């Protein structure tokens with residue numbers, strides 16, 4: 062098992078000594094399952110240097126926890142977590158004083174967080190080494206993205222989604238939010254400066270997209286959807302005609318179902334007839350657990366204008382802020398002009414590293430590993446919650462999150478009490494815009510360990526009982 066990496070936050074103004082604070086956080090990491098039985102801790106000298114304290118502070122904290130039975134010192138062999146799984150099963154009752162929600166102790170089940178593993182991947186580090194050893198470029202990165210990354214994205218899409226695109230059809234963005242702003246800039250340019258493009262969004266849907274679109278000048282219209290997403294028959298009874306529609310056809314966000322091919326074709330033919338731009342948010346379709354992915358809307362035969370929005374936030378990490386749009390035809394040209402006018406927000410060195418990583422096969426290997434990891438946690442979730450007659454589980458076909466609905470207590474109350482017990486859970490209500498929300502939670506399981514997930518579900522179940 063690898064060495065532990067924990068973000069310690071020490072407060073020099075606190076009345077508690079630094080070694081007591083460190084001991085508290087280490088204890089909490091063992092209790093919370095962040096540190097696992099047998100896991101090695103860094104050497105005292107190195108940890109002291111990393112967190113900027115004297116070695117004596119670390120030695121005292123280790124000694125304290127060894128005395129309490131949490132750690133075991135093997136002399137020159139280092140210190141490891143003592144084998145006490147019974148300790149890890151104890152419910153955490155209170156948050157330790159002085160800890161922020163990001164610090165050790167909170168098990169965060171907010172959705173949208175993938176496994177942090179790619180950054181420890183040897184191939185990822187090699188890709189960066191390669192990128193930084195290249196000649197230093199003194200010019201700005203190309204506005205549409207580097208040739209290498211555009212090509213790598215096209216190859217990745219062909220292999221993972223069966224979408225046949227040319228590197229020239231790909232524009233690199235700083236993620237989906239940036240892609241949406243770009244599309245808005247293009248639509249506003251088309252309408253003139255006072256134009257407010259009307260954008261139809263799913264309800265419930267991705268709240269960040271609603272916020273970003275509104276901030277970029279969109280007038281939002283919503284359409285109620287269930288897990289299977291938007292149905293083309295709903296489009297005939299809209300109160301007005303939108304300029305664009307944003308859909309998550311492969312994994313409705315957050316409810317988790319998918320639009321059938323018939324519905325996708327229906328949407329395309331309506332969009333074509335009415336000159337509506339379809340924005341396809343294809344954010345996590347690489348993570349299918351049971352069923353095969355359906356073809357992307359952007360790959361179906363149609364004359365409608367479609368922009369595919371892709372992101373590296375789920376299959377790699379949101380920390381990168383990198384994604385892409387796939388565009389064709391006149392809309393593609395207009396979008397490229399909008400990008401040229403706005404300039405690129407994406408770093409050239411990031412693009413080089415990412416292109417190396419994708420082309421060397423690192424990304425697809427990482428996705429396969431992550432898929433197995435997520436599938437395993439999904440099984441764990443089903444094993445814990447699946448049999449409960451009071452819980453309806455959904456969104457389990459793919460992705461990194463699930464939805465649990467229950468009649469009572471209120472999801473907001475459950476989330477507040479869970480947080481008090483060290484578990485962050487997100488109520489479903491935040492995803493709804495204009496309709497009454499179902500009572501339930503969106504449970505992200507991408508970034509937690511199995512042990513953390515098991516403990517968090519124990520807390521959830523105890524609150525529902």
Ligand SMILES: Cc1ncc(COP(=O)(O)O)c(C=O)c1O
Pocket residue numbers: 172173235236237238239267309314342344371372373374379383384
């Ligand atoms: C529905 C949906 N689309 C896209 C994204 C990714 O957005 P970005 O690429 O801006 O990080 C997310 C992330 O949580 C999401 O939930």
